[in-house]
Amino acid sequence: MVFTDDKISNFMVKRSLKLLSDSFESKNKSIEAAKILDPCIGGASFDIALFQALEQEYIKSYKLSEFLKTNFIGIDIEASAIELAKENLKKVGISYADNLNLKCKDYLTDFNEQGFDLIIGNPPYIGEKGNRAVFSKVRDTEFGKKYYEKGMDYFYFFIEKSLEILNEDGILAMITPAYWTRADSASKLREAIRARASFVDVIDFGELRAFKDAVGHHSLIFFLQKKKTAEFSYYLINETKNDLGEILENILYGINMSPEPEISISKENHSDFIKSCVSSEFCMNYSPYFNFISKKTQGIFEKIKKHTKSILGELASINQGIVSGADRVTNKNLSVLKEQIDNEADMNIKIGDGIFVLNEKEASEYINVCSCLVSFYKNSDITAYSIKKPKYYLLYSTSKMSDADEEKAIKHLSKFEVILNKRRESMLGKLPYYHLQWPRRKEIFTGEKIVSPQRALYPSFAYSDDELYASADVYYITDIKENPFFILGYLNSSFTDFYLRHVGKKKGKYLELYQRPLSEMPVIDISEDKKLEIAHRAQKITNSKICDSLKISQLKLEIDNIIWNELYNL
Numbered sequence: 381m382v383f384t385d386d387k388i389s390n391f392m393v394k395r396s397l398k399l400l401s402d403s404f405e406s407k408n409k410s411i412e413a414a415k416i417l418d419p420c421i422g423g424a425s426f427d428i429a430l431f432q433a434l435e436q437e438y439i440k441s442y443k444l445s446e447f448l449k450t451n452f453i454g455i456d457i458e459a460s461a462i463e464l465a466k467e468n469l470k471k472v473g474i475s476y477a478d479n480l481n482l483k484c485k486d487y488l489t490d491f492n493e494q495g496f497d498l499i500i501g502n503p504p505y506i507g508e509k510g511n512r513a514v515f516s517k518v519r520d521t522e523f524g525k526k527y528y529e530k531g532m533d534y535f536y537f538f539i540e541k542s543l544e545i546l547n548e549d550g551i552l553a554m555i556t557p558a559y560w561t562r563a564d565s566a567s568k569l570r571e572a573i574r575a576r577a578s579f580v581d582v583i584d585f586g587e588l589r590a591f592k593d594a595v596g597h598h599s600l601i602f603f604l605q606k607k608k609t610a611e612f613s614y615y616l617i618n619e620t621k622n623d624l625g626e627i628l629e630n631i632l633y634g635i636n637m638s639p640e641p642e643i644s645i646s647k648e649n650h651s652d653f654i655k656s657c658v659s660s661e662f663c664m665n666y667s668p669y670f671n672f673i674s675k676k677t678q679g680i681f682e683k684i685k686k687h688t689k690s691i692l693g694e695l696a697s698i699n700q701g702i703v704s705g706a707d708r709v710t711n712k713n714l715s716v717l718k719e720q721i722d723n724e725a726d727m728n729i730k731i732g733d734g735i736f737v738l739n740e741k742e743a744s745e746y747i748n749v750c751s752c753l754v755s756f757y758k759n760s761d762i763t764a765y766s767i768k769k770p771k772y773y774l775l776y777s778t779s780k781m782s783d784a785d786e787e788k789a790i791k792h793l794s795k796f797e798v799i800l801n802k803r804r805e806s807m808l809g810k811l812p813y814y815h816l817q818w819p820r821r822k823e824i825f826t827g828e829k830i831v832s833p834q835r836a837l838y839p840s841f842a843y844s845d846d847e848l849y850a851s852a853d854v855y856y857i858t859d860i861k862e863n864p865f866f867i868l869g870y871l872n873s874s875f876t877d878f879y880l881r882h883v884g885k886k887k888g889k890y891l892e893l894y895q896r897p898l899s900e901m902p903v904i905d906i907s908e909d910k911k912l913e914i915a916h917r918a919q920k921i922t923n924s925k926i927c928d929s930l931k932i933s934q935l936k937l938e939i940d941n942i943i944w945n946e947l948y949n950l
């Protein structure tokens with residue numbers, strides 16, 4: 381069971397109660413009338429904080445037990461969690477914990493009460509993979525049919541259900557992973573929020589970990605209400621060694637706020653967090669995702685939209701690299717083999733051996749004798765404007781290769797037949813074991829193209845008109861209808877970085893240069909002369925040597941200036 385840090389639950393509780401009391405005050409209602417729900421109580425970390433905060437500020441001590449017995453509900457699907465919650469509540473002096481409304485129930489399928497003023501919690505984060513039964517139990521209900529979406533997480537249901545049973549002037553406060561605001565798999569969730577709620581406050585943990593053991597996990601606290609708000613506050617916490625509790629207190633009481641930067645990515649900002657004022661309309665409707673962009677910066681995005689005649693997906697094809705289905709022997713491959721071959725010594729196969737992807741030594745007997753053996757690039761070989769020499773080879777083994785090549789491919793691949801036949805298409809009888817799973821169109825790799833790794837700290841696009849084969853973690857921009865060097869310069873510019881960092885996709889600090897963000901990248905309406913100026917410089921950078929780094933930086937800066945000046949003058 382994952383427990384929420386006290387510092388986080390204290391902050392969420394105090395902020396929610398303040399928001400709720402403000403909302404109630406405008407209607408002359410008192411918190412004493414509020415109905416409160418924790419839908420996934422776990423060890424009761426929210427409830428301990430809640431009960432203490434209510435007593436400190438909102439409910440007289442002698443009335444608290446009565447209030448909690450009638451106005452508070454806690455739920456968990458696990459009986460052990462309910463027991464633990466009671467135990468923990470008793471430890472902090474709630475002697476009547478056994479008499480509280482703590483129910484062992486499935487919140488999503490077995491809870492039908494309505495009309496809550498505050499719903500607060502840390503829902504379970506579970507993917508469908510490996511948890512099919514947990515999902516289908518919800519999916520089979522009316523509620524589940526309405527909200528299920530492919531690739532979703534279980535916590536989406538908790539938000540959706542909570543919105544259904546929240547009162548009009550109520551508050552929903554949750555801590556979840558941050559990715560759903562920009563995930564394609566969360567479009568129904570975003571639509572549910574768009575249709576019936578708006579943000580009151582959002583706290584983005586950035587690179588700071590909210591849960592100690594969760595590496596690479598980016599968290600978000602959000603407060604939603606059903607009333608439409610014109611704007612809300614977005615707090616981005618910087619990577620800092622300062623105490624999280626103190627940072628959250630400062631957010632709570634508006635202390636140590638650094639002034640909102642003009643442009644909301646601020647690499648140089650050393651404060652604990654940055655607060656921006658965000659327009660609700662812009663956040664929810666500028667793109668299919670939720671965009672937490674300050675009102676100060678929003679104008680640029682409106683200008684970009686107005687001056688975009690084409691997006692990249694209309695000016696070029698964006699293709700993913702190759703999926704072999706078995707690059708080199710993995711642990712899993714070996715266990716498949718062991719199941720089928722009695723004598724391990726006979727296998728003559730070990731982890732790391734090249735199947736379709738070969739190292740220099742493994743490839744040596746095929747170099748120059750097999751035309752389907754090609755150089756194979758890793759995504760780390762590709763950086764902005766340059767491509768490193770690859771160390772690997774690929775057997776580009778497809779239905780179109782010559783008989784002589786097929787013979788050589790089989791010679792190398794036959795000993796891996798058992799492994800290769802475990803690929804889905806081979807099991808279905810659609811793919812001979814010695815063919816690549818998704819070889820794509822060969823022209824993608826042989827013709828003129830711009831390539832990029834799927835994930836990079838900065839835009840990293842490089843031009844090539846040579847053969848360049850790489851796997852699915854590399855994207856290929858081909859059939860370019862513009863001057864390709866203009867597109868190259870444009871994509872590597874600080875403008876693209878700015879745009880993608882704000883409204884593209886990110887994983888922590890990394891930009892995700894996937895099909896969709898690339899396809900949707902606007903190509904702003906730049907004059908033909910300026911396009912040529914950019915293309916000329918991008919070509920010069922591509923052809924220059926590493927030792928020209930000063931010259932390269934100068935050229936890059938010139939490209940950035942041309943694009944930004946054009947944008948401002950539009």
Ligand SMILES: C[S@@+](CC[C@H](N)C(=O)[O-])C[C@H]1O[C@@H](n2cnc3c(N)ncnc32)[C@H](O)[C@@H]1O
Pocket residue numbers: 381382383384419420421422423424425426455456457458461485486487488501502503504505
């Ligand atoms: C991430 S833990 C949060 C625990 C606690 N609220 C906290 O923050 O420390 C999620 C909790 O949700 C409970 N849970 C999982 N599925 C549930 C469901 N369908 N209905 C109610 N509770 C559920 C789990 O048993 C677990 O205790």
